[in-house]
Amino acid sequence: MSEEKKVAIKKIQATGQMRKIMADYFYELDAAARDGSQKVAWCTSVGPAELLLSLGFKVYYPENHGAMLGATRLSNDYIPVANAIGYSPDICSYLTSDIGAFIKKETPLSKAYEGIEGVPKPDVLVFNTNQCRDVQDWLSWYSRELNVPLMGISTFRNIGEITDDVLEGIVHQIKALIPPLEKISGNKFDIDKFRESMALSRSCTELWKKVLETNAASPAPMSFFDATIHMGPAVVLRGSETAVQYYELLLAELEQRVKEGVGAVEGEKYRLYWEGMPIWGKLRDLSEFFIGLKTAVIASTYCNSWIFAAFDPADPFLSMARAYTEIFIVRDERFKEKYIEEMIRKFKLDGILFHDSKTCPNNSNNRYGMPERLEKRLNIPTLTINGDLNDLRCYSEEQAKTNIEAFIEQLEAK
Amino acid sequence: MRVKTQMEYFAGIDIGAAATKAIIIDDKQELLGHAVIDSGADFKAAAEEALAGARKSAALKTSDSVTIVSTGYGRRNVTRAYETKTEISCHARGSFHFFPHAHTLVDIGGQDSKIIKVDDAGKRTGFKMNRKCAAGTGAFLEEIAYRLRLKLDKLNELAGEATNDISIGSYCTVFTATEILARIREGARVADIVKGIFNSVIKRVIEMDPLDGPVVMTGGVVAHNPFLVTMFEKRIGRNIAVPPNPQLAGAFGAALYALESKGGINA
Numbered sequence: 303m304s305e306e307k308k309v310a311i312k313k314i315q316a317t318g319q320m321r322k323i324m325a326d327y328f329y330e331l332d333a334a335a336r337d338g339s340q341k342v343a344w345c346t347s348v349g350p351a352e353l354l355l356s357l358g359f360k361v362y363y364p365e366n367h368g369a370m371l372g373a374t375r376l377s378n379d380y381i382p383v384a385n386a387i388g389y390s391p392d393i394c395s396y397l398t399s400d401i402g403a404f405i406k407k408e409t410p411l412s413k414a415y416e417g418i419e420g421v422p423k424p425d426v427l428v429f430n431t432n433q434c435r436d437v438q439d440w441l442s443w444y445s446r447e448l449n450v451p452l453m454g455i456s457t458f459r460n461i462g463e464i465t466d467d468v469l470e471g472i473v474h475q476i477k478a479l480i481p482p483l484e485k486i487s488g489n490k491f492d493i494d495k496f497r498e499s500m501a502l503s504r505s506c507t508e509l510w511k512k513v514l515e516t517n518a519a520s521p522a523p524m525s526f527f528d529a530t531i532h533m534g535p536a537v538v539l540r541g542s543e544t545a546v547q548y549y550e551l552l553l554a555e556l557e558q559r560v561k562e563g564v565g566a567v568e569g570e571k572y573r574l575y576w577e578g579m580p581i582w583g584k585l586r587d588l589s590e591f592f593i594g595l596k597t598a599v600i601a602s603t604y605c606n607s608w609i610f611a612a613f614d615p616a617d618p619f620l621s622m623a624r625a626y627t628e629i630f631i632v633r634d635e636r637f638k639e640k641y642i643e644e645m646i647r648k649f650k651l652d653g654i655l656f657h658d659s660k661t662c663p664n665n666s667n668n669r670y671g672m673p674e675r676l677e678k679r680l681n682i683p684t685l686t687i688n689g690d691l692n693d694l695r696c697y698s699e700e701q702a703k704t705n706i707e708a709f710i711e712q713l714e715a716k
Numbered sequence: 717m718r719v720k721t722q723m724e725y726f727a728g729i730d731i732g733a734a735a736t737k738a739i740i741i742d743d744k745q746e747l748l749g750h751a752v753i754d755s756g757a758d759f760k761a762a763a764e765e766a767l768a769g770a771r772k773s774a775a776l777k778t779s780d781s782v783t784i785v786s787t788g789y790g791r792r793n794v795t796r797a798y799e800t801k802t803e804i805s806c807h808a809r810g811s812f813h814f815f816p817h818a819h820t821l822v823d824i825g826g827q828d829s830k831i832i833k834v835d836d837a838g839k840r841t842g843f844k845m846n847r848k849c850a851a852g853t854g855a856f857l858e859e860i861a862y863r864l865r866l867k868l869d870k871l872n873e874l875a876g877e878a879t880n881d882i883s884i885g886s887y888c889t890v891f892t893a894t895e896i897l898a899r900i901r902e903g904a905r906v907a908d909i910v911k912g913i914f915n916s917v918i919k920r921v922i923e924m925d926p927l928d929g930p931v932v933m934t935g936g937v938v939a940h941n942p943f944l945v946t947m948f949e950k951r952i953g954r955n956i957a958v959p960p961n962p963q964l965a966g967a968f969g970a971a972l973y974a975l976e977s978k979g980g981i982n983a
Contacts, residue, residue: 677842688847700789701828705845708804712840715805 309593311586312566314528316552323544324534328415334360335422341487342422344444346437347537348607348626349430350455350476352503352618355541356495357480357487362422363538364440367411368396369530371403372582372692374410381693389443394436395661395692401443426486428479429454432632434664451486453479457627459664462634464627472623497615499541500622504613509549510536511609514601516556518649521565522573522600523556527589528566529605530580536608567598572713575645576602578657579665579691584699591703595710601649603630603642604665631664638667643680652713655706656686660696683716685709724978725774725782728970729767730803731759731790734826734854735936737967738766740774740782745813745972745981749774750964759790785974787966789827801973803966804832804843810969811932812838814959819930822921822948822956823965824937826854829917831925844925850889852920854937860913863893864906871910872941878911880904892916914944918951932957939963 334340343359345351347366354361371377377395380402385391387405389398403409404421411418427441427450438454445452455475458468480491510533516523524532532552539545559565574592576599581588592599607629614621630641642654654676656668663669673684687705690696725748730737732755739750751769755762763786776782786794787806794800803825811821812834821832829852832843850856861868882899886892896909917937931954933945939962949956959965975981 683842701845704789704802704804708802708843711802711805712843715839 309568309590311525311528311589311593312564314524314532314552314555316532316548316555319548319551320532320535323539323548325415326544327539328411328418331360331362331422332411332415332418341425343483344424344427344441346429346433346441346454348432348629349428350479350622350626352499352541352622353476353479353496354428354483355499357483357491358489359426359483359487360422361538362424364400365396365437366534366538367409367421368400368692369580369582370410370414371399372396373585374413375583375694376403376408376410377583377692378694380406380408381695391661391693391695393661394434394440395690397436397440397443398661399692400440404444404447424448424450426450426483427452428483430457430626431455431459432457432626432629434631434662451482453482455479455626457632459632460634461627461632462637464624468627469620469623472627473619476619476622493618496618500613500618501615502542502546503540503610504615506536506540506542506545506549507608507610507613509546509553511611513549513553513556514605514609515648516553516560517600519560520573520650521563521567521570522598522649523559523564523566524600525566525589525592526576526599526602526605527580527585527592529602530582530585533605533608540608565598566600567593567596569596570598571596572598572652572710573650574599575642575649575651575654576604576657577642577654577667579604579659579662581657581659581689581694581697582692583694584689584697587699591706595707597710599655601645601651603667606645607631635670635672639672639676639679642676646680646682651682653682653709654684655709656684658686658688660688660690661693662691665691683709683712723780725776725780726971726974726978727767727770727782727784728806728967728972728974729763729784729786729788729794729797730806730964730967730970731755731763731766731786731788731793732803732826732936732966733789733828734858735963736762736766736788736790737964738763738770739964739967739971740770740776741968741971741975743975743981745975747961747968749776750961750967752963755790759793760795763790763794783974783978785970785977787970798974799977801970804830804845805840806966806969806973807934808832808834808840808843808969809838809972810965810967811934811959813968813972815930815932815957817930819932819957820925820927822927822931822933824853824917824921824933824935824944826858826936829853829921829924829935831921831927833925833928846920846924849887851887851892852917852924854935856889856892856917857913857937857941859889860892860896863896864909866906866910869940871914872943874907874910875914875941875947876943877907878905880908881915882908882912884912884916887920911947914941914947915951917944918948922951927952930957932959934959934962934965936963
């Protein structure tokens with residue numbers, strides 16, 4: 303293994319357009335919250351966004367804000383603030399970062415977007431526990447603090463087959479949200495508008511899937527680290543024409559890269575799967591580190607989590623229930639292993655890297671023996687690194703990098 | 717196989733968190749000299765000093781050049797290294813040199829513990845490293861020795877004198893110190909406490925990964941505390957092989973990589 307060299311990350315040209323649409327999104331949210339022209343709903347990242355959009359809400363996603371706090375490495379200023387008011391350092395560090403920042407009246411939004419002074423004040427808080435219980439606890443804090451109504455969907459977890467009974471229960475819960483949301487928004491529910499936002503989300507998701515699948519090519523045109531940034535619009539702008547147009551642009555650029563044989567990693571030698579949350583404060587650092595090791599991290603559960611193949615405008619309630627329930631994080635170990643196995647085949651991967659994210663148990667899939675089972679069954683090497691999505695107190699840079707480097711040496715000697 | 721032209725030497729420098737180890741071998745893999753010093757706060761200086769010590773111990777002339785492979789936490793600080801390798805690869809390589817068959821290597825170093833599996837061809841099939849904390853490492857022993865006001869080199873002897881088993885349950889070094897205080901209050905003997913902390917290290921290591929097949933142990937903790945190996949053997953009910961100079965296994969592996977980088981053994 304040679305010396306760690308300074309390497310450059312290849313810039314994706316569409317990034318400029320992404321910055322613009324994200325800026326527009328935050329300015330519009332800010333304006334709506336200030337002048338009251340539109341009601342603002344806060345929604346968990348895999349919550350019923352399309353329903354909220356159809357009722358005329360501007361939708362803000364606290365998890366996106368959590369990721370911004372992590373990526374800007376401000377989290378570690380804020381997590382202790384939330385810890386001090388009783389929110390344990392062992393629970394979701396998105397939650398603790400975000401609540402800590404709110405208590406300190408600070409946000410990276412005001413640094414990134416001139417004129418924005420704070421996060422947009424919510425009129426309603428809407429969750430789906432398909433991700434974890436922490437999202438509900440997170441929004442509950444704001445509900446108490448700001449005296450804003452809280453409502454949501456409780457999803458079954460750790461399930462294999464998704465039965466009609468499960469979906470009926472979810473459909474019922476989605477429909478039950480409508481009367482209070484109508485009251486808050488002042489708008490009557492319109493099924494056609496709901497179908498329309500579902501159709502746009504569907505187009506967005508299809509394009510995002512195609513974007514991710516360009517990485518089946520060798521060399522892969524986009525790294526996992528790039529993808530975590532470029533999935534921003536798939537999270538916060540789904541249900542809009544803007545997101546669809548953005549992914550058409552990004553897809554064209556990546557397809558061009560594939561055509562020209564341009565990879566995100568020059569001289570790509572190994573291809574890895576990233577299982578688990580990103581380490582937001584170390585995206586650039588790890589991206590460069592892997593480029594130096596000629597290793598492309600090119601597929602992940604995380605980025606795939608915003609592919610909602612089930613969306614069907616013809617049956618918006620049932621298909622939303624299905625789409626938001628059939629995601630990886632909701633499912634049992636058997637489903638997850640089969641899913642990863644399929645990824646290994648599709649992306650021709652040499653190894654799997656599990657990120658054991660200290661404060662995110664539901665996205666740390668190494669904890670119930672999965673790496674050992676996959677190694678044995680698929681004869682694929684795995685590595686687990688310890689870290690966290692936002693809390694860099696839980697990440698040992700030297701330990702992590704030595705482990706990764708040793709893993710690549712193991713692949714080299716294979 | 718190469719045609720010998722002139723005498724060639726190969727160095728492995730292992731800059732660990734606690735100690736820096738350097739060794740010199742010749743093109744027949746013979747160990748010619750070595751040095752072990754504290755790593756301190758300047759890894760570059762430690763590497764230079766250890767290399768100078770190893771050269772002297774090997775009686776090399778100033779004009780004799782060596783090909784260096786560096787490893788360990790400070791591996792990138794060795795600017796003269798031909799190549800760097802992780803300590804995981806180097807320990808495995810060093811261990812396989814002495815025990816050329818499939819085995820599980822347990823290395824207990826100053827800052828981390830590793831369990832490394834190698835197959836019959838010497839290829840690594842997997843590895844695990846301790847998580848971030850000091851439990852199960854030399855740093856844990858250092859901290860507890862300090863709290864008990866004991867010299868590190870007395871631990872092995874003391875553990876051997878223990879007559880009672882004391883259980884230390886905590887993962888955490890600070891909590892362990894609290895547990896020890898409780899044992900002292902109860903009148904426990906220091907020797908028994910030391911054996912208890914050896915047992916704690918063993919427990920932390922065993923829970924990292926199953927120990928398949930023959931087991932080899934290396935690292936500074938093993939080098940200075942052979943009684944810990946005896947306890948480990950008792951715990952797993954199997955004999956454990958230890959190479960000569962177990963603290964040098966990583967540096968030896970690095971030197972072997974240096975030799976291989978120049979074409980391998982000269983026969």
